Amino acid sequence: MAAVSRAALAALAVLAGGCGNVSGFGGSVPPLAAVHVQVTGDFASVQAPGPAAPKLAAALVWGAQWLTEPLCVVPTSDAQVQALIAAGCRDPFGFVPDRVAVNAPLGPDGTAELDLLDLPAADVMVGGVTARVAYASVVVYDDRDGDGTLTLGRSSRLGGLDNARPDDTGVQTSDVVYAASFASMTAPDVRLAYREGGFDRTAAFYPRAGCGDPLPRFSIVSAGGFSAMAAVAAELSGQLPPEDPASCQEQPADAPVTLAYRAPAPLHELACQERTLDSSIRYREPDAPIDLTRRSAACAPVPDFGTGQAAGMIQWVVSGRSDDSCVGLTHYVLRGCSNDPLCQPPEWDITKTPPSWWPCAAQASR
Amino acid sequence: MPRVLRSFAEMAGLTRAKDFPTSGHNDRTMWRTAGLLALCAASPARALADDAGTLLTDDTWNYRSAGHLAVDGGLVVGFPAALPTGLSVGAGAGVTVGDALTWGARASWVTATESSLPWTVTQSDLRLRVTGGLQAHPGRGTIGLRLGLGGTMVHETRLRNQGMRAGLTGSELETSAFALLPAADLEAVVALHIAGPWLLTTSGGPSLDIHDGALHGGWTAELGVAWQP
Numbered sequence A: 001m002a003a004v005s006r007a008a009l010a011a012l013a014v015l016a017g018g019c020g021n022v023s024g025f026g027g028s029v030p031p032l033a034a035v036h037v038q039v040t041g042d043f044a045s046v047q048a049p050g051p052a053a054p055k056l057a058a059a060l061v062w063g064a065q066w067l068t069e070p071l072c073v074v075p076t077s078d079a080q081v082q083a084l085i086a087a088g089c090r091d092p093f094g095f096v097p098d099r100v101a102v103n104a105p106l107g108p109d110g111t112a113e114l115d116l117l118d119l120p121a122a123d124v125m126v127g128g129v130t131a132r133v134a135y136a137s138v139v140v141y142d143d144r145d146g147d148g149t150l151t152l153g154r155s156s157r158l159g160g161l162d163n164a165r166p167d168d169t170g171v172q173t174s175d176v177v178y179a180a181s182f183a184s185m186t187a188p189d190v191r192l193a194y195r196e197g198g199f200d201r202t203a204a205f206y207p208r209a210g211c212g213d214p215l216p217r218f219s220i221v222s223a224g225g226f227s228a229m230a231a232v233a234a235e236l237s238g239q240l241p242p243e244d245p246a247s248c249q250e251q252p253a254d255a256p257v258t259l260a261y262r263a264p265a266p267l268h269e270l271a272c273q274e275r276t277l278d279s280s281i282r283y284r285e286p287d288a289p290i291d292l293t294r295r296s297a298a299c300a301p302v303p304d305f306g307t308g309q310a311a312g313m314i315q316w317v318v319s320g321r322s323d324d325s326c327v328g329l330t331h332y333v334l335r336g337c338s339n340d341p342l343c344q345p346p347e348w349d350i351t352k353t354p355p356s357w358w359p360c361a362a363q364a365s366r
Numbered sequence B: 001m002p003r004v005l006r007s008f009a010e011m012a013g014l015t016r017a018k019d020f021p022t023s024g025h026n027d028r029t030m031w032r033t034a035g036l037l038a039l040c041a042a043s044p045a046r047a048l049a050d051d052a053g054t055l056l057t058d059d060t061w062n063y064r065s066a067g068h069l070a071v072d073g074g075l076v077v078g079f080p081a082a083l084p085t086g087l088s089v090g091a092g093a094g095v096t097v098g099d100a101l102t103w104g105a106r107a108s109w110v111t112a113t114e115s116s117l118p119w120t121v122t123q124s125d126l127r128l129r130v131t132g133g134l135q136a137h138p139g140r141g142t143i144g145l146r147l148g149l150g151g152t153m154v155h156e157t158r159l160r161n162q163g164m165r166a167g168l169t170g171s172e173l174e175t176s177a178f179a180l181l182p183a184a185d186l187e188a189v190v191a192l193h194i195a196g197p198w199l200l201t202t203s204g205g206p207s208l209d210i211h212d213g214a215l216h217g218g219w220t221a222e223l224g225v226a227w228q229p
Helices: A002-017 A079-088 A227-236 A267-272 B009-017 B023-043 B045-050
Strands: A033-040 A056-063 A099-103 A112-115 A127-128 A132-140 A176-180 A190-198 A216-224 A251-252 A255-260 A297-301 A314-321 A329-333 B069-078 B088-098 B101-115 B119-136 B140-162 B174-195 B198-211 B213-227
Touching: A033 A056, A056 A112, A079 A297, A079 A314, A099 A112, A112 A255, A112 B119, A132 A255, A176 A255, A176 A267, A176 A329, A190 A255, A314 B009, B069 B101, B069 B198, B088 B119, B101 B140, B119 B174, B174 B213
Parallel strands: A033 A255
Antiparallel strands: A033 A112, A056 A099, A056 A132, A127 A132, A132 A176, A132 A190, A190 A216, A216 A251, A297 A314, A314 A329, B069 B088, B069 B213, B088 B101, B101 B119, B119 B140, B140 B174, B174 B198, B198 B213
8 A cells, every 4th residue: 555655656746747858849950961071281371361360160152053244254365355354253163152051160170060950942953843953062261250150242333324323332251261162163073962853964053064963862972173175165065064974973961071271362252142143244324434443444345146236336344343352343335225235225325425534446326 | 694683573483493593592591400400309309209390399498407417528729738839729528527516527639730940840738637616507507617637748749841851861850759747727617508418618718737847828728518417
């Protein structure tokens, strides 16, 4: 009887205190994928002078689908245009960031773990709902603004008379990128892929022609890169530039991503977004004279890819300032529309009365 | 286009025509009749026997309230026992013994599914209570206050949102757990004698349980029928 009473008392005590381990919405959240990052090399040898001790961190950045503008890729012998391209064009084959997915501080041993708690949103995935893919680059940066995330900048753009557009100062970023697993398609790269459904091998979204398909869902894929000449040749023949199959790898997402410190100058565009994801160019009607301090400018033909539509039309192109975070170009034409210099009828046509400071050759009105 | 009818007689004639389609009004009448028949079937068989062939008599809505035992059941809604938000819905039943002072036992099962960014959580609560209360019987009604003490057995299933698309499996994708929480309810009870031994009952009030060492307040309500022989 005493034993029964003790058991009853014990049961009552358990009941009074409650037991079990339901969590509701609380508790730790398991990541959907974890990327293990290892940085190698000597940071001190590439460190850029800064106002404070570096706060190194790793970030996973989903890539955007973006095409460079024709002026940046059409070969030219004009030295002024070449200087303009150098000052205002980003690498045509470079990785263009769209969104920072996750950040983590870099440990003293150069390691970091990037826990992905969300899948990439549909707007960073390319393809239909039955076959789409997203690619991300692992970036190591100095978090100079101390906001705990890689701040993506945006190029500035000058204003124009059309619709009284004011200058767009863009977004300046002080964060400095020191390493990236995927910086350009013309160099070996390692990237995180997220694939849903099938894989479209003909898609030109950071293509890896000749390599295997990314594994379903998350995977770490790598390729050896192709040359710019090979890319142009492939483009002219309607193909994707081929990768060396020996340089390709498709591994599970828990495979470590190893990257090396590099001088920050060639990597600064990895912290720069593009303004329009449809890669369209915006043209301006010239207004007042422009202060060209720390800028490059050149007169260049409006590219029409041999169709003859441009009929010798000239554009005046001005780069951003040399101390801007991100490179960019502003295009001025005497006749045209904001999204097409060859439009009919044009939104403006001042070919007969160009501004007195217009630096390019006069052109016939149409 | 239908033509304009000129008189009530013309309309009545049309409704008597052989090819006039059955209207929704006739369906509703049929359902009303079926409902009345169901209520009459639930009333004492004696009522029908006395007035054979009559659906409603003076005795149809008579009720008995001599019994000190009532068994009830119905739809239960309330606040989940261990979730910070949501509405649990389910069914419950209970037995009550006594007249002015009552005691009894109740059980109910309710479930709720709610989501946060990373989780979709489903919790099923099995509430078991021993009850005691006070009640009065004004007219056809019964009004009372009922205190229930006992435990709530919570079964929880957590599904990691987007986990399936990301290829998670096992406990990374879905977990389940049990908990037994001490709990108490205080309910106002209103019952109305309808016919014979049958009552329409409703009850509701605050509830309390202890979860992770902290008091967790909520509420519960029930709408149902009772049988009092």
